Amino acid sequence: MTGDHRMEETATRLHSAAIRLLRMLRRQDEASGLSAPRLSALSVLVFAGPLSLAELASAEQVRPPTMSRLVESLVEAGLVTREVAPGDRRSVRIAATEEGRRLLEAGRQRRVQVLINRLEKLAESEGRALARGVDILERVLR
C-alpha cells in the first residue's frame, strides 16, 4: 500500500495512547487489594479458561518458577484452584474460582467505568468512529 508513512505515525500514536490509557485505568486497581501480577494472572485464567502452569507463565511472559509462586499465593487467597491435570500427571490444571471471577469482574468494571465516563462526553459521530477504530485494532491483534 502507498500510505505507509502515515501508518508509522498511526503506530507511534496508538502505542503512546495505549500506554497512557492503561496507566490511567491502573489507578483503580488499588481497590482490588491484589498486586498487579496477581490481578493480571487471574485475568488470563478468567478469560482464557483453565491452563497449565507453563501456558500461564508463557501468557504472562514470566518463567515457570515465578508463576508457580504466584499461583500458590492465589490458591491461598481462594481465587484459583490447582489440581493434577487429567491425562498427564506431571502437569497441573489451574482455574479461577467463582470468587476469583467475581473479584476480577468487579475490578474490570471499575476500570471500564472510568473509561465510559470519558467516552460519554464524545459526540455520537465520534463514538461511532472510535468504535470502528477499535474493530480494526481487534483484527490487527488477531
Place this chain on the structure above:
Amino acid sequence: MTGDHRMEETATRLHSAAIRLLRMLRRQDEASGLSAPRLSALSVLVFAGPLSLAELASAEQVRPPTMSRLVESLVEAGLVTREVAPGDRRSVRIAATEEGRRLLEAGRQRRVQVLINRLEKLAESEGRALARGVDILERVLR
C-alpha cells in the same frame, strides 16, 4: 448522548485491546537490557522532560523510596542524571542523558516496528479509519 449502551461495549473492547496490544509489544523490551520499571521511568523522563523525585514517583504510581532506588540504578547505568534542583536544595532534578534517550528511542522503535508490520496489512480505508480512532482516543485521554 443517546448511544450509551454502545459506549459501554466500546470501552470494554478498547480496554481489552489495549492490554493485548501492550502485552504483545512488551516482548521486544527484552532486547533493551533494562527491566520494565527502569524502562518505564526512563520513558517518562524522556517524554516529559526533567522532573523531581516526587513528580516522577507520582507519574509512575510508586512511592518516593521506590523511585529513589530506581533512579539510583539508572544513574549508575549512565542513563539519567540527578542533581540538586536550582532554587530548592531539598529537591532533586532528574533528567535523561543522551545515552538514555538513545536507548529508549531504540526500544520504542523496536516496539513500534512490530505494530507497523501489522498495520501495513490493512487496506487504505481501514488505515484511515484507525488513524481517526486514534485521534479521538488521544482527545479522550487529555
Place this chain on the structure above:
DNA sequence: CGTAACCATTAGTAGAGCTAATTAAGGGGT
C-alpha cells in the same frame, strides 16, 4: 528565630523476577 512542613533518602520487610538444581512422570528403543 524557632518550629512546622516538605523533600529525599535510609532501614527493614515482603513480593516478584531470574537461573540452577531437584523431583516426578512420560515416552521410547533395544
Place this chain on the structure above:
DNA sequence: ACCCCTTAATTAGCTCTACTAATGGTTACG
C-alpha cells in the same frame, strides 16, 4: 521389561522492586 532422555513443576538461592516507618537536611512562616 528396563534404561535413558525428555518434559512439567517445584525448590533453593539470589537480585530487584514495592511498601511503611524513621531520619537528615531545607524551606517557609508565625
